[in-house]
Amino acid sequence: MPCKWWLKAAILIFLFSFSTVRELKVKVKDKDHLPVYNHTLARILVEYASAVYLSDTTELFTWTCTRCNGLTKGFEMIELIIDVTQCLQAFVGFAKDLNATVIAFRGTQGNSIQNWVEDLYWKQLDINYPGMDDAMVHHGFYSAYHNTTLRPGILSAVERAKELYGDIKVMVTGHSMGGAMAAFCALDLSVNAGERDVEVVTFGQPRIGNTAFASYYSQVVPNTIRVTHEHDIVPHLPPYYSYFPQKTYHHFPREVWLYNIGFENLVFTVEKVCDGSGEDPTCSRSVAGTSILDHLVYYGVRLGCEEQGSCRIVMDPSTAAYRTVDVEGNVVFSRDPSTNILRRKSESNNVAELM
Numbered sequence: 001m002p003c004k005w006w007l008k009a010a011i012l013i014f015l016f017s018f019s020t021v022r023e024l025k026v027k028v029k030d031k032d033h034l035p036v037y038n039h040t041l042a043r044i045l046v047e048y049a050s051a052v053y054l055s056d057t058t059e060l061f062t063w064t065c066t067r068c069n070g071l072t073k074g075f076e077m078i079e080l081i082i083d084v085t086q087c088l089q090a091f092v093g094f095a096k097d098l099n100a101t102v103i104a105f106r107g108t109q110g111n112s113i114q115n116w117v118e119d120l121y122w123k124q125l126d127i128n129y130p131g132m133d134d135a136m137v138h139h140g141f142y143s144a145y146h147n148t149t150l151r152p153g154i155l156s157a158v159e160r161a162k163e164l165y166g167d168i169k170v171m172v173t174g175h176s177m178g179g180a181m182a183a184f185c186a187l188d189l190s191v192n193a194g195e196r197d198v199e200v201v202t203f204g205q206p207r208i209g210n211t212a213f214a215s216y217y218s219q220v221v222p223n224t225i226r227v228t229h230e231h232d233i234v235p236h237l238p239p240y241y242s243y244f245p246q247k248t249y250h251h252f253p254r255e256v257w258l259y260n261i262g263f264e265n266l267v268f269t270v271e272k273v274c275d276g277s278g279e280d281p282t283c284s285r286s287v288a289g290t291s292i293l294d295h296l297v298y299y300g301v302r303l304g305c306e307e308q309g310s311c312r313i314v315m316d317p318s319t320a321a322y323r324t325v326d327v328e329g330n331v332v333f334s335r336d337p338s339t340n341i342l343r344r345k346s347e348s349n350n351v352a353e354l355m
């Protein structure tokens with residue numbers, strides 16, 4: 001739709017011509033204790049954020065999928081939740097190496113990524129975040145976590161993980177819209193479930209709320225790293241308008257921007273740890289968000305589904321005993337990780353195509 005892009009360009013030119021207004025600052029609890037970026041941890045969590053995209057529920061549930069090998073080997077799945085109505089997917093399990101419960105959210109899968117990105121330009125700050133005056137967020141991102149089958153499934157699985165493994169920390173991750181949901185989940189766990197040790201690493205996450213929300217978020221979930229990559233367009237959206245400090249979307253800290261330097265055969269990746277503002281002008285914001293390809297690969301790991309364009313789930317009879325389906329067709333796979341699970345791939349795959 002060419003007219004949409006013209007309108008956008010006109011709006012941007014208008015706004016940037018006034019962008020000398022002083023910016024609203026995000027309040028950080030303790031400026032000297034910004035979250036520490038841990039490359040090793042980010043490399044591990046990006047593999048969870050990648051695996052959660054897969055549509056073969058048996059391979060995911062038994063942790064035998066192609067993306068379940070490398071740094072996530074030995075993961076004990078506790079719960080795999082598929083909200084068929086909204087085309088969402090998340091899992092909860094225990095990572096022995098990290099001594100932590102890991103929660104991963106899938107990004108958008110239903111429509112083409114281009115359409116989804118175009119829509120991001122127009123997302124309004126349209127609801128108040130409960131319990132925090134002035135904190136506004138985008139309703140769609142908020143309700144994808146709060147108003148679907150994901151939240152109850154996750155909260156109960158986190159409780160079960162505690163019963164089994166003790167009071168371990170919780171690490172929440174996700175890519176793209178999955179990163180937005182990871183942030184809402186981490187906030188929920190901290191505020192409403194009394195979790196004291198929650199860490200978050202997101203990849204290519206869009207903005208989800210205004211400045212007041214970003215301040216609130218970073219005080220409640222200070223251990224958050226928001227990884228961005230090169231010209232990935234999604235972290236630039238919905239747009240940041242410094243001319244409207246009260247109304248604009250604003251990222252929470254702390255960004256880590258991955259970018260390449262060098263020429264031809266000699267290219268290496270810099271991992272720039274950004275300031276505590278959430279909107280460090282020398283990080284991702286120093287370049288134009290022009291790339292969808294940069295959105296789909298982080299640390300060399302492919303994020304996104306194998307095939308775009310359909311909301312597909314693959315189920316087979318071998319996991320039927322672990323499965324419950326509600327009246328709307330949403331599926332939850334649940335297991336007690338202290339017992340063994342059949343790790344055999346059935347020959348008769350029962351493929352369900354949806355949408």
Ligand SMILES: *[C@@H]1O[C@H](CO)[C@@H](O)[C@H](O)[C@H]1NC(C)=O
Nearest residue numbers: 038039040041042044097098
């Ligand atoms: C980084 O994370 C890894 C994996 O959790 C951990 O083993 C390591 O101790 C951490 N490093 C620091 C400096 O915290």
Ligand SMILES: *[C@@H]1O[C@H](CO)[C@@H](O)[C@H](O)[C@H]1NC(C)=O
Nearest residue numbers: 085139142143144146147148
């Ligand atoms: C939650 O979802 C239901 C059904 O989709 C909808 O009718 C309701 O308005 C939603 N509530 C909120 C707060 O988003």
Ligand SMILES: *[C@@H]1O[C@H](CO)[C@@H](O)[C@H](O)[C@H]1NC(C)=O
Nearest residue numbers: 098099100165166167168169
């Ligand atoms: C795992 O974390 C818990 C809670 O912090 C701690 O009590 C326990 O000793 C840790 N286990 C290992 C093997 O480090």
